[in-house]
Amino acid sequence: MNTVTNKKAIKGGEFLIRETEANDIFTPEEFSEEQVMMAQATKDFIDQEITPKAKEIDGHNWELVENIFDKAGELGLLGISVPEELGGLGMSFNTSMLIADVFGEAGSFSTTYGAHTGIGTLPILYYGTQEQKDKYLPKLATGEWAAAYALTEPDAGSDANSGKTKAVLSEDGKHYLITGQKMWISNAGFAELFIVFAKIGDDKNYSSFIVEKSFGGITMNEEEEKLGIKGSSTRQVFFNDCKVPVENMLSERGNGFKIAVNILNIGRAKLGAGVLGGCRAVINHSIRYSKERKQFKQPISNFGAIKQKLAQMATKTYVIESMCYRAGQNIEDHTDELLASGMDDAKAKLKGVEQFAIECAILKVFGSEVLDFVVDEGVQVYGGMGFSADAPMERAYRDARISRIYEGTNEINRMLLVGMMIKRAMKGELDIVSPAMDVAKELTSVPSFETLDTSVLFTTEKDILKRLKKAALMVAGRSVQVFEAKINDQQEILMNVADMLIQIYAAESAILRTEKLVEEKGEAAAKQQINISKIFIREAAEAVAVSGREAIAGIATGDEQRVMLMGLKRFTKYELENVHALRRELADELIEKEAYPFFVV
Numbered sequence: 001m002n003t004v005t006n007k008k009a010i011k012g013g014e015f016l017i018r019e020t021e022a023n024d025i026f027t028p029e030e031f032s033e034e035q036v037m038m039a040q041a042t043k044d045f046i047d048q049e050i051t052p053k054a055k056e057i058d059g060h061n062w063e064l065v066e067n068i069f070d071k072a073g074e075l076g077l078l079g080i081s082v083p084e085e086l087g088g089l090g091m092s093f094n095t096s097m098l099i100a101d102v103f104g105e106a107g108s109f110s111t112t113y114g115a116h117t118g119i120g121t122l123p124i125l126y127y128g129t130q131e132q133k134d135k136y137l138p139k140l141a142t143g144e145w146a147a148a149y150a151l152t153e154p155d156a157g158s159d160a161n162s163g164k165t166k167a168v169l170s171e172d173g174k175h176y177l178i179t180g181q182k183m184w185i186s187n188a189g190f191a192e193l194f195i196v197f198a199k200i201g202d203d204k205n206y207s208s209f210i211v212e213k214s215f216g217g218i219t220m221n222e223e224e225e226k227l228g229i230k231g232s233s234t235r236q237v238f239f240n241d242c243k244v245p246v247e248n249m250l251s252e253r254g255n256g257f258k259i260a261v262n263i264l265n266i267g268r269a270k271l272g273a274g275v276l277g278g279c280r281a282v283i284n285h286s287i288r289y290s291k292e293r294k295q296f297k298q299p300i301s302n303f304g305a306i307k308q309k310l311a312q313m314a315t316k317t318y319v320i321e322s323m324c325y326r327a328g329q330n331i332e333d334h335t336d337e338l339l340a341s342g343m344d345d346a347k348a349k350l351k352g353v354e355q356f357a358i359e360c361a362i363l364k365v366f367g368s369e370v371l372d373f374v375v376d377e378g379v380q381v382y383g384g385m386g387f388s389a390d391a392p393m394e395r396a397y398r399d400a401r402i403s404r405i406y407e408g409t410n411e412i413n414r415m416l417l418v419g420m421m422i423k424r425a426m427k428g429e430l431d432i433v434s435p436a437m438d439v440a441k442e443l444t445s446v447p448s449f450e451t452l453d454t455s456v457l458f459t460t461e462k463d464i465l466k467r468l469k470k471a472a473l474m475v476a477g478r479s480v481q482v483f484e485a486k487i488n489d490q491q492e493i494l495m496n497v498a499d500m501l502i503q504i505y506a507a508e509s510a511i512l513r514t515e516k517l518v519e520e521k522g523e524a525a526a527k528q529q530i531n532i533s534k535i536f537i538r539e540a541a542e543a544v545a546v547s548g549r550e551a552i553a554g555i556a557t558g559d560e561q562r563v564m565l566m567g568l569k570r571f572t573k574y575e576l577e578n579v580h581a582l583r584r585e586l587a588d589e590l591i592e593k594e595a596y597p598f599f600v601v
Contacts, residue, residue, distance in 0.1 A: 026329030057231030073143015087138035104277030108231030120147025189233030206256030217242035228398035272363025307587035436477030
């Protein structure tokens with residue numbers, strides 16, 4: 001197990017108000033030999049069993065999909081997080097992030113995998129009784145049974161708790177009769193087990209149930225015709241007096257919504273990692289195609305416009321990579337602390353993720369939007385061929401789009417992450433008020449003209465980062481003051497603040513990863529990672545400036561607005577760097593190596 005030594009463990013959301021040292025984070029370069037071997041075995045499985053059969057999978061060859069699912073179970077890939085005594089491998093949270101990352105290259109099957117190992121299995125692992133775990137987890141870990149998660153309803157999407165599915169206790173008190181309709185259910189076509197959410201009587205919140213397909217009273221529509229992930233089984237599921245034993249209730253009555261929220265936090269983190277394999281595959285295809293495709297008597301990889309695209313694709317991928325494993329290790333370390341204090345294993349794992357729910361939402365939003373950017377640029381590199389189903393970009397483009405929707409839309413996640421930050425501040429769990437007040441005082445003070453020692457790596461970039469945090473504190477702090485309890489009604493401003501926080505966490509993660517790499521291997525060995533970090537912090541400053549201006553226009557007028565805009569300009573300024581030259585240098589290395597070279601597999 002990898003544990004980062006930290007003098008004082010960081011809390012979720014605290015990145016905004018606390019300076020983090022490079023040695024306090026975990027980076028992908030630190031994965032153990034065992035973890036790298038596991039990732040390579042997963043990559044080999046995808047290369048042999050999935051990639052060559054992608055068209056067949058997309059063509060609704062469900063027999064093939066089930067066969068691949070069974071083979072994944074035989075290799076142990078479906079039981080990464082399940083304890084060994086229950087048929088799994090019992091591996092760490094960050095290892096499960098790594099395997100989700102590699103499966104991102106598997107197209108439709110990545111959804112099949114993620115739905116089963118995440119939202120299908122984890123509710124039982126974290127909330128089940130020992131009897132429920134003993135009965136079901138070995139079947140799920142080995143792939144004997146496939147699992148599905150039945151939450152969404154026709155009139156209950158983002159407002160998940162508003163569903164109408166009912167559970168009525170039978171007269172003899174031995175069963176619940178579940179009746180209702182669920183939709184967009186991944187794996188529904190071949191699942192033997194469903195995690196079903198239903199309300200009992202007039203309860204405000206859902207209860208959750210483990211439902212076996214064999215219980216009866218379950219029917220389904222035909223497979224949905226979807227834009228992407230066509231090889232993932234997605235069907236509407238109807239429950240008509242489905243007879244579920246009372247002992248198959250998960251946790252307590254009315255605790256279903258809490259289960260859904262906590263499992264979705266895990267899903268968001270895994271989705272952030274789960275885009276990475278896809279990003280790298282698209283980058284690698286794009287590099288190779290750009291070297292093969294000739295125009296004007298030379299490969300298009302020679303042209304600056306193509307080099308910029310390749311460099312930007314790699315830059316954003318490196319950044320989300322850095323974010324995912326930083327957050328994943330934070331979750332793992334916090335879980336270990338709770339376990340050491342005597343907390344129950346399942347509760348500790350849930351609390352570990354819950355502590356970093358803000359970061360989980362950040363990973364989901366940023367990761368899914370990076371994937372969309374990468375596949376879009378991949379299509380563009382391919383040009384006309386990118387629009388053809390004979391090339392790999394068409395499927396990648398379609399499959400990527402769902403990532404911004406499931407595990408909560410990106411809009412919902414943006415508002416959630418800011419709401420959680422504010423809530424923790426109001427409860428005294430995060431001292432954001434004091435730093436925000438200090439920034440407000442700084443707005444009317446004389447600016448510091450302190451000279452930076454630019455001979456030290458990243459001095460300039462860390463100064464930019466420090467000021468970007470001040471910009472976010474200024475805007476967030478004033479927004480709460482102005483709107484008070486009605487801040488949740490200001491969705492546009494919440495999303496502006498969210499975008500500022502996301503860019504800050506992203507930039508900081510990349511800089512810290514690169515700084516740690518430089519300490520271990522030297523600047524020469526990390527030249528391109530340094531370039532990436534310098535490029536991205538400047539992109540982040542521009543993005544923070546745009547979001548900040550939009551928010552300020554909605555929260556201030558007159559002299560106050562002018563003062564805030566002056567402060568924003570001060571906080572987001574930076575020295576120009578020739579990013580075109582940095583991108584060309586980065587692209588040249590990508591082209592020379594014919595692959596994205598910054599990861600373990």
